[in-house]
Amino acid sequence: MVSIVVSKSSPVVVRPSSEPVTSTGKINLSAYDFYHVGMATTAFLVFQHPIQKPAETIKWGLSRALVHYHPLSGRLLGGGGGGGEVHHISCTGNGVLFVAASANVAIEDAKLSEHDHQSLAATTTRPLLDHLAVYYPAAEAYRDSDPLVMMQVTEFSSGGFVVGVTWNHGVADGVGMGQFLQAVGELSRGLPSPSVPAVRLDDSLAVTSSNVGAVQQAYMSLQLTDNALLDFTVPSSLIGRIKDEFRRDSGGRTCTVFEAISAVLWQCRTRAVISDPKAPTGLIFPANARKYARAKDGYYGNCVTAQLVMAESGRVANGDLMELVRMIQGAKEQIPDKFSKRGSCNLEEIRALTGYDLLCVTCWRKLGFECTDFGGGVPARVMSHCQQVLALPICQITSTGKHGSCVMSGCVKDDHAHAFLAELARIN
Structure with a gap:
């Protein structure tokens, strides 16, 4: 194995090159x-x-x-x-x-x-x-x-x-x-100004009818888990197979790459960690809320809402992947309701879980990192890392290549890592 040594210069502070535009x-x-x-x-x-x-x-x-x-x-x-x-x-x-x-x-x-x-x-x-x-x-x-x-x-x-x-x-x-x-x-690259004007102050943002702070506090109060960091690829062939089967089963309706991968990860993880098939398990995923919050174009502050899907562990572990995809789609379709009087914040469901009962799946594929170009083209890969112990087991879909979609995961404890990877291999 090649020994890799990274040598760092002393940190410097970079300040704006001129007076700010605003x-x-x-x-x-x-x-x-x-x-x-x-x-x-x-x-x-x-x-x-x-x-x-x-x-x-x-x-x-x-x-x-x-x-x-x-x-x-x-x-x-x-x-x-x-x-x-x-x-x-x-x-x-x-x-x-x-x-x-x-x-x-x-x-x-x-x-x-x-x-x-x-x-x-x-x-x-x-x-x-x-x-x-x-x-x-x-x-x-x-x-x-x-x-x-x-x-x-x-x-x-x-x-x-x-x-x-x-x-x-x-x-x-x-x-x-x-x-x-x-x-x-x-x-x-020498362009005179950014192609998207930057907006950070937006007092017109609409907040969800669910109490954003209360939901976030509920997540942060969950039991912390120190999980194994895994780096793997969900193959294009599997994603394509799920999308084709879903289209046949749903009368031509399509599903996204995110929905297909999330269903796979939720099922494989549940199979690896399940102890009681009657116990609840949850899938939570963040969603860009800019359209629903009426954020101004170019707004770069936080504008994310979280969606929760709940089911019995046995249903997720042993059920049909197409059903899990439909459940995830249903949660996504409820996002507009969170900005109306019909919204609810799932506080009681969240509080019924521990940190290890929940799986958080985030998708970085279309956040904009993949379009960054400093002069030699866009990145070959986008990755993520966290040195903090998180309250939620998490999988991050970071990028997609010709072989499939890359996932960086801290979703299982060391004791469950082998079983989780075995389930991924088996479902392929």
Whole structure:
């Protein structure tokens, strides 16, 4: 096995290159933002095609992008490590933390683009990902002085590079961060301005009739689970087979890649961990709510609602995959109701579960990360990583290639990992 060494330069602070396009001294957090404060999220964009001086080029584009995304160079104030509540973004222009790094191997040797059905993370990927980004201190509460965004560009000996971005989820969701990185890419390539105007202040956002804060608090109160990190691919052949069968069974109605993969993951995981077929199990997934919340075009703050599907474990483990797909579709169809008087927040159902009874599936395939181009084309793969112990077992569908859709998962404990992967292999 090749020994991979990542050498990092000293961190620098990148500030807006000029006066911001729009400047607001203080931005209050919305109900969508508030309960994500301090939740660290990290995305990796893997680029196989080289560009000239990637770290310098991207740092220049980042400085220019912060002119348009000025709040991301600010700080959260109103609490943090002092134990109070964080109330607003202070647009201080203090900057984004940036690190240039290099690896002693070709990007192909790092196996970051390898798609198979093995648990790469346990032996290779996870330790490497720990070195390809800058992370917040895991043991500490979020501090007022912490940057909202941290970026690392790691150049590999072959010319490929990886951009690792860690951000405080309280200031942007995945769609928002994907939009920001696309802007960094456009400005790194020399475009005069981002193609999508940036909007962070939107007081007209409609909040769901369900109490967003109460639902989020219910999730956060779930029992924490420290799960195995797995990296695998759901094959295109399986996804295609499920979509074809669903179309036949549903009189021509179609299902999405997300719905097909979510049904597979929910069934395989339930089979691996089931102890009582009568016990409830839940599938939860976030959904972009911008259309329903009437968000302005270019809004990059949080605007996500969560959908919950519940069933008995035995029904999920032993039932028809097509039925699970229909249940997931039904939950998606209920999203508009959450913005009307008909909405409900499922609090009692959530409180009846422990953290390990729920599976969260998120989809990163169309958040915008996959469209980022710093000058050498879009990424070969998008990946994710979290160093924090999460309240929910989670699977992240990060990207799709010719072999299938890549999934990075922390959805089962070490004791259940082998059984989970065996169920995935069997269902193929």
